[in-house]
Amino acid sequence: MSVLKVGVLSCSGEECLGGTISRLATRKVLEELKFIDTVTLCLPLYLAGGEEERNFAKVFPTISVDGCDKLCAKRSTEKFSGKISGSIDVSKIIGNENALNTKIVRNKDLKDEHRQMIDQVTDEIVKMIGSISPDAYSGKSFHGCGCGSE
Amino acid sequence: MDKKVKVVPCSGIGKVFGLMAREAVLKTVIELCPDKSETVCLAYIVTGDKEVKEKIEGYDCITVDGCPKMCAAKNVTLTGGVVVEEIKVLDTVKEHKGKKFGSPTQLSADGEAVISEIAEKIARKINEIN
Ligand code: SF4
Numbered sequence: 001m002s003v004l005k006v007g008v009l010s011c012s013g014e015e016c017l018g019g020t021i022s023r024l025a026t027r028k029v030l031e032e033l034k035f036i037d038t039v040t041l042c043l044p045l046y047l048a049g050g051e052e053e054r055n056f057a058k059v060f061p062t063i064s065v066d067g068c069d070k071l072c073a074k075r076s077t078e079k080f081s082g083k084i085s086g087s088i089d090v091s092k093i094i095g096n097e098n099a100l101n102t103k104i105v106r107n108k109d110l111k112d113e114h115r116q117m118i119d120q121v122t123d124e125i126v127k128m129i130g131s132i133s134p135d136a137y138s139g140k141s142f143h144g145c146g147c148g149s150e
Numbered sequence: 151m152d153k154k155v156k157v158v159p160c161s162g163i164g165k166v167f168g169l170m171a172r173e174a175v176l177k178t179v180i181e182l183c184p185d186k187s188e189t190v191c192l193a194y195i196v197t198g199d200k201e202v203k204e205k206i207e208g209y210d211c212i213t214v215d216g217c218p219k220m221c222a223a224k225n226v227t228l229t230g231g232v233v234v235e236e237i238k239v240l241d242t243v244k245e246h247k248g249k250k251f252g253s254p255t256q257l258s259a260d261g262e263a264v265i266s267e268i269a270e271k272i273a274r275k276i277n278e279i280n
Pocket residue numbers: 011012013014015016018019066067068069070071072073191192193194
């Protein structure tokens with residue numbers, strides 16, 4: 001019997017707070033979500049990696065999490081890997097001004113207000129995962145991530 | 151013309167080394183060399199959009215990678231960046247055997263110390279160029 005697993009791909013953008021929040025909310029889902037298995041992949045592996053990595057969204061129903069409205073994770077996943085099951089734009093949740101903050105990007109600079117933003121985005125990811133049909137899982141296996149993200 | 155050196159980490163999400171690459175770069179561009187360097191989102195580079203190509207193509211770039219897949223170095227090169235230095239987090243990590251650096255979510259105190267070392271290396275290179 002195949003177990004439903006959902007892929008969560010974050011842009012992890014380095015230029016602004018939105019990217020940091022996308023990354024930390026994705027990590028939180030991977031570490032804490034109990035009702036369903038989640039997996040991820042380093043996004044830059046789409047170009048740098050091989051066929052296996054590019055199959056990610058064909059194997060798992062996948063949700064992209066982007067820090068701003070450039071939607072890099074969503075667009076790259078659709079371009080290299082196929083259709084995604086849902087997409088989150090962090091700037092729509094925390095506001096553009098917060099998402100595009102270029103001063104507070106490092107983990108160590110985050111304050112309580114930013115931790116709350118991470119929780120808000122985490123909730124949205126979990127809600128989206130909950131709406132995915134169990135039929136969406138391909139049942140195929142995947143051994144793609146070079147840095148052992150699964 | 152913008153002469154700032156582009157410093158691009160892989161920000162790998164599965165192991166602590168990707169976070170170390172990310173934090174070392176952010177420390178460099180925000181704290182150590184804000185006037186001489188800047189970062190560009192690697193996921194944006196991966197899209198190949200015209201605007202991001204213009205930011206990278208022909209510019210001096212330093213890449214910082216968390217594993218031998220070298221995603222930052224490869225993607226920046228594919229986009230036309232001039233990679234003047236490829237930094238591998240594992241080279242510095244090897245000099246700190248037995249230490250625990252944290253998780254892909256949070257660095258430990260040892261992890262913070264090692265990323266400061268990597269950031270100093272990056273800053274030295276930036277100061278050589280600029
Ligand atoms: S979606 Fe925005 S924050 Fe994320 S990588 Fe792209 S430009 Fe950077």
